[in-house]
Amino acid sequence: MNDEQAAHFLGALANPTRLAIVRHLVRAGPEGAAAGAIAASVDATPSRASFHLAALAELGVVSAERQSRSMIYHINFDRLGSVLRYFIEECCAGNPVLRASCGVRC
Amino acid sequence: MNDEQAAHFLGALANPTRLAIVRHLVRAGPEGAAAGAIAASVDATPSRASFHLAALAELGVVSAERQSRSMIYHINFDRLGSVLRYFIEECCAGNPVLRASCGVRC
DNA sequence: CTGTTATTTCAAGATGTCTTGCAATATGTA
């Protein structure tokens, strides 16, 4: 990962609708959620939700699998973690204040 | 902080030039760095660097103080940490994989 | 006061992103 990639990745999260989608998928857990359910929960039209889901999927933040008529989306924590790690370690030189912000009890 | 604010904040980091500025200011430490030095180190025109520094200052990621003819910029780790904390705790429900990504040894 | 250095501001244009509404595709059911 380099600054260009990291910037692209952060840009994928820099949108209220996409943050709401992430929030929903996190709480949906390993079973994931259907595109329609996601759209309803974030108060977006199907088209708009699909647009943002595609953006997140493009960068690997979420993955999709068809299940009958529905598309089931899952969150990908490893991918999310990779951009946080890059940002904290590379851009911020592992600053202790930032690390403490992650809320890990030591 | 809400999703809208967090998205705005993440957007401020979602740019290669701004990530490079953050990287430079982190390494500059508490003494900070002058706008001209920052511009040179991130390979940007004074005008372009000023534009991005203003964007970061607007959100409190950096702060500025005049020192003679120079403007000295400082990084603000607390502010950076607040958006990471919001993202990990609120959007991602404190997921352990994400927390581990912060690189804190436990 | 004049000139020099350091930085910001502004306008213009290029590019990118987001939303909307409608059409198209995929799947399942009668």
Next chain:
DNA sequence: TACATATTGCAAGACATCTTGAAATAACAG
């Protein structure tokens, strides 16, 4: 086949962002 459900794709317009270059401001030195 015909129809309903679930989702994606696309085109157009609105809006935001980024870059460039020139002009304006601020601070200092002679």
